[in-house]
Amino acid sequence: MADKNKYTVLLPTYEERKNLPLIVWLLVKSFTESGYDYEIIIIDDGSPDGTLEAAKELQRIYGEKRILLRPREKKLGLGTAYIHGIKHATGNFIIILDADLSHHPKFIPDFIKKQAEKDYDVVTGTRYVGTGGVYGWDLKRKLISRGANLVTQILLRPGVSDLTGSFRLYRKSVLEKLITNCVSKGYTFQIEMIIRARQFGFSVAEVPITFVDRVYGESKLGGNEIVGFLKGILFLFATT
């Protein structure tokens, strides 16, 4: 690749000892095949399962130029993890994805090409459009996902089909500005990021992605998550 762009992948982890080496391997494979310049910043929030030791091993294998470790003492939340990671990022674009293998790094070249198409500020992955989709979801989970999405679409009219997805590419300065302006936590954090991006007039594009439910570990979707989600939506509905 002839362009001078560099892509920094931020990987906030908590108890991902088994998944981390696999996601890093897939990231390295994706970037090696596509030829884009990259670095991976692992931000572990003091996982008791020794995720950090696994990360150190990966740094030894892949080198300190590619794998950077920026651990924190304890669990402090996603937004601050991104801020913490960005401080050390040398790339001009930031890629964010889940470390639990539900997001496949093979889509990263799609994000990069989409971004370059019209010099977008944000590119976000969508499970709801085109070849996008999910694996390992039962009817109930699909129903909740689609229902929650439609409620969000009606109330917030965000102009983006998938708001809760957290597989995204941001221009570095845009991500910095958005994070400092976001107040929500959890699922709503990802929604607010897109809503704020629209408010500030940043351009947002979408690419289809597949979401394969967690291979190791449990995914959480209970009553508490739904209540929290609704509260978050209503907050954004009333304030944005």
Add this chain to the structure above:
Amino acid sequence: MAIPKLFQWLLGVGSFMTVWLAYLIGYIQTDLRKEYHEIIIALPIYLLITFACFTLGMIGYRVATFNDCVEASKELKEQIEEARRDLETKGYKYSSDWK
């Protein structure tokens, strides 16, 4: 900064209800036929039902057409195996985690 969505809704629903109420209490005089008059009286309910049906239909359709990515899962499983073998040959210390 734009008007929050909540107020956009209140404005829209409020304007509609104002006109509707004005008609209901006879503030707006018309010579519409009786059938039309009855439709207008029940209009908010009709709109609500239409909206509910549309929403439910939409969710049903979208759940039914939600792509199941079986191939993606298969590919991931194969690549995980490949990754484990490769990491082991690269001397990754904790490959016993996966055993």
